[in-house]
Amino acid sequence: MRTATIGGFDVPVDHFIGGEWVGSPNTFESRSPLDWDAGPIADVARGDAAAADAAMAAATEGFKTWGAYSPAERSEVLHRLADLIEANNEEIATVETLDMAFMYASMRDRLVARGAANFRLYADLIVQREERHWDAKNMDNTVQHMPAGPAVVITPWNAPFMLSTWKLAPALAAGNTVIHKPAEWSPLTAAILARLANEAGMPAGAFNLVQGIGQEVGAALVADDRARRITFTGSPATARHIGKAAAENIVPFTAELGGKGPLIVFADADLDQAAHRAAWQYDDSGQICLAGTRLLVEESVRDEFLEKFHAIVDGFVLGDSREDSTDIAPMVHPDHLANVDGFVQRARANGDTIVRGGNIVEGTLHYEPTLIEPASNDSEVVQHEIFGPVLTFQTFQDEAEAIELANSTDYGLSALVWTTSRERAERVGRALRCGLVWVNTFLVRDLTAPFGGCGISGIGREGGDWALDFHSDVKTLMILSDSAS
Ligand code: NAD
Numbered sequence: 267m268r269t270a271t272i273g274g275f276d277v278p279v280d281h282f283i284g285g286e287w288v289g290s291p292n293t294f295e296s297r298s299p300l301d302w303d304a305g306p307i308a309d310v311a312r313g314d315a316a317a318a319d320a321a322m323a324a325a326t327e328g329f330k331t332w333g334a335y336s337p338a339e340r341s342e343v344l345h346r347l348a349d350l351i352e353a354n355n356e357e358i359a360t361v362e363t364l365d366m367a368f369m370y371a372s373m374r375d376r377l378v379a380r381g382a383a384n385f386r387l388y389a390d391l392i393v394q395r396e397e398r399h400w401d402a403k404n405m406d407n408t409v410q411h412m413p414a415g416p417a418v419v420i421t422p423w424n425a426p427f428m429l430s431t432w433k434l435a436p437a438l439a440a441g442n443t444v445i446h447k448p449a450e451w452s453p454l455t456a457a458i459l460a461r462l463a464n465e466a467g468m469p470a471g472a473f474n475l476v477q478g479i480g481q482e483v484g485a486a487l488v489a490d491d492r493a494r495r496i497t498f499t500g501s502p503a504t505a506r507h508i509g510k511a512a513a514e515n516i517v518p519f520t521a522e523l524g525g526k527g528p529l530i531v532f533a534d535a536d537l538d539q540a541a542h543r544a545a546w547q548y549d550d551s552g553q554i555c556l557a558g559t560r561l562l563v564e565e566s567v568r569d570e571f572l573e574k575f576h577a578i579v580d581g582f583v584l585g586d587s588r589e590d591s592t593d594i595a596p597m598v599h600p601d602h603l604a605n606v607d608g609f610v611q612r613a614r615a616n617g618d619t620i621v622r623g624g625n626i627v628e629g630t631l632h633y634e635p636t637l638i639e640p641a642s643n644d645s646e647v648v649q650h651e652i653f654g655p656v657l658t659f660q661t662f663q664d665e666a667e668a669i670e671l672a673n674s675t676d677y678g679l680s681a682l683v684w685t686t687s688r689e690r691a692e693r694v695g696r697a698l699r700c701g702l703v704w705v706n707t708f709l710v711r712d713l714t715a716p717f718g719g720c721g722i723s724g725i726g727r728e729g730g731d732w733a734l735d736f737h738s739d740v741k742t743l744m745i746l747s748d749s750a751s
Pocket of ligand 1: 447449524
């Protein structure tokens with residue numbers, strides 16, 4: 267097994283296929299956004315068609331064992347994996363921070379634990395799942411949930427560890443084997459997870475990891491007709507490619523895609539809290555799909571809100587993700603930094619007003635927290651996901667206009683609403699076209715609730731039983747009453 271030493275930890279850099287660490291003829295470089303110019307921190311196996319084929323063969327073979335485990339047996343292994351994730355918190359947090367610049371304190375205090383919680387949730391749900399039985403038409407009817415087979419799990423570079431557990435846990439709990447293809451900009455904590463899955467006692471072929479480039483090994487995996495489920499988190503553009511492959515092989519497919527969420531502030535809101543939350547949409551340099559990136563503020567409180575907002579953002583420290591004193595981390599990759607800057611420079615050229623920020627911080631991968639007042643609701647910065655520290659600011663006169671603006675993009679992942687009126691919270695919350703609405707709060711979510719998007723924000727729902735349903739083939743068994751005893 268080849269490894270790279272990252273922050274003092276030896277991290278595997280090969281694929282994990284059929285219970286073995288295996289390499290590929292080629293590798294790709296992984297660099298740290300915290301010190302980009304220092305060169306690669308790891309040379310990671312670059313999967314090809316042969317790696318995809320080997321992983322699919324292993325997952326197909328492994329399904330004979332893992333798919334035959336009882337729910338209680340699977341539950342036991344998944345709880346052991348959750349224990350191991352908790353015990354290796356420091357390693358996972360350190361490696362994720364170096365690999366993609368996620369804030370170390372957030373990883374250490376929240377996100378590693380959340381990854382473990384995802385495995386615990388599904389370890390519990392799978393044993394609580396009851397089969398439905400009923401008598402009708404002189405038959406005893408039973409609904410059985412069968413494991414479906416190998417599941418291809420493709421994940422993005424932002425919050426890579428936590429997001430991958432959110433997809434892997436229900437697939438494994440349902441009895442499917444998995445082939446995980448993490449993003450090439452943040453491949454390393456996925457390798458730690460594969461190692462821990464092995465230590466937890468998963469049989470060979472149940473948990474497979476293939477590293478590499480999306481258009482290469484990712485495309486090969488989703489095109490393989492042995493895959494029985496494909497679950498993807500990433501951009502709408504990639505989802506279109508994967509959806510075509512899924513359609514070709516008639517494979518169920520879920521997609522958690524981008525967002526362009528509104529953050530709506532009514533005049534009756536607690537403006538201190540609303541401004542605080544709006545400012546913190548710059549968290550993780552705006553690389554959060556759920557972020558409320560379109561600030562929609564009632565006209566009568568515009569100035570008061572903006573004053574509070576700017577005062578908070580003025581105090582933000584842009585720095586190294588390892589330091590607790592840092593508020594805003596660097597962006598993941600120079601190419602992404604350039605993408606984000608491209609949006610802002612086009613906005614400038616198109617007559618939108620750059621209210622604050624709008625520049626790369628010289629010599630770093632930081633982008634200044636940026637606020638743009640668009641010339642119109644059709645502006646590119648209003649209608650397209652930027653996935654960086656760039657928010658837009660618009661005002662509305664009344665509730666109807668707020669709802670109309672909120673629902674005016676092709677996306678529909680999440681929305682935030684700030685109001686002290688319970689009636690308004692219900693009314694506006696119900697009128698928004700998206701998968702999640704938070705009123706006077708953000709990000710906290712009961713893991714048993716459904717999660718997903720409308721429009722180009724996604725297909726299908728994850729969370730709780732929704733993900734178990736997706737990963738199961740459902741059968742109705744009908745036995746003529748009193749015909750067999
Ligand atoms: P991306 O679509 O570029 O890549 C995601 C994954 O797909 C990567 O692992 C990549 O290697 C792989 N991939 C790329 N091309 C492929 C192909 N042809 N076939 C198979 N796999 C392929 O997305 P990204 O830039 O890594 O992630 C950012 C996007 O993810 C943003 O749009 C963000 O909003 C979205 N996202 C959504 C959620 C959610 O839950 N809705 C969560 C996080 C991120």
